[in-house]
Amino acid sequence: MKIKFICLILALGLTSLIFSENGHDDHEGHDHDNHSKNEESHDDHSGHGHDEHEEDLKLSPKIIGEIGLTVETVTKKNIGETVAAKGKIVTNPNNFAKIGSLISGRVAKIHSKLGDFVKKGDVLFEIESTEIVGVISDFISSKSELEVAKTNFERLQNLKKSEIGSAKNLLEAKAQFEIASAKFKAADLVIHTIGFTDKDLDEIFESDSHSKVLFKIRASITGEISFSDIKLGQFISEEVTVFEITNYSKIWVEVSLFEKDFGKVQNGNKVEVKLPMRNSILGGKIIRIGKTLSEIDRTIPLLVELEKPQGLIVNSFVEVNLFSNSKLTLAVPNQSLQFEGGENFVFVEEEPNKFERKAVFLGQKFDNYTEILSGLTENDKIVVEGSFYLKSKLAGENIGGHSH
Known part of the structure; x- marks a missing residue:
């Protein structure tokens, strides 16, 4: 009986050992498979990488x-180092002109209006005046007297050369010629000063004696008519301004520089002008530094000339940056x-x-x-x-x- 029991125990132990070994083999195979799968998964992840950095x-x-x-x-x-300041757009006084008449008269013709662009010498308007008649009469008379005196003087010169004429008559003729020449020069100066051109005078001499003479007032500079106060039939006296012409090709900025910044700038320094109304910046340079300090706000006046001043509004305020020790870069x-x-x-x-x-x-x-x-x-x-x-x-x- 004992022998049978011992044999049964041995048989059960052997069976358990066999199953244990088979289970271990299966587990090892399972782990190996999982490990392989993990390695494959890792390889797949490594192979994906990062997208190329986009620029x-x-x-x-x-x-x-x-x-x-x-x-x-x-x-x-x-x-370079900048100095901030305030400024105002102004016209260059050399590019601004007030237009009126040097003689009184009534407006007969108007050729230009507000906003027109005119060139120097263009006729703006014409007037009729009794004063013109007197000026033209003096000019014509003096010219005629000069021609007569010149002819007489030259005739006596020729006679003197032929030893026919007297020296006294020649001297008198010479004196008359010089007087007539002086009178004509004065009359010519007057008629050209008030605005007549040689072409105008030629037209007067060639016209019918009964034709009405009109005095032409011309533009003294090239630019835009920025002011106009004239009507047909209006009487104009010598002191009245009827047109103003502004040449906007050169515009200045008046800058008020504080006393503490005076030593930081000099003529020729570059400048940036900020235009708030247009949200833009224009370049320029300092062309004049004042010599008098304002007792009110302790500032020194500067003048800045702009490089491209188109489309600016005169008297508008601007912000200014003045460059000190600047460099082009x-x-x-x-x-x-x-x-x-x-x-x-x-x-x-x-x-x-x-x-x-x-x-x-x-x-x-x-x-x-x-x-x-x-x-x-x-x-x-x-x-x-x-x-x-x-x-x-x-x-x-x-x-x-x-x-x-």
């Missing part, structure tokens, strides 16, 4: 309009610059609505502009307003493109 963006015209994106052409600029607006990852960069418009990030190396930084040492060339087009939006959008796309 450019393309925006639709709608988005560009919504964010107010602006593009500016890169140019060389005069930059490639520069971009400060708001166009962005910084990330230890790199300064801008966005360049490579083609319409397509923008590329481009690294730049910076020089000196000033109030509104920063010097560019490398990375850009003249005539590159860079984003000014909206560059931060492009930076944010580019960063978002790069982050969104990574797989883990």
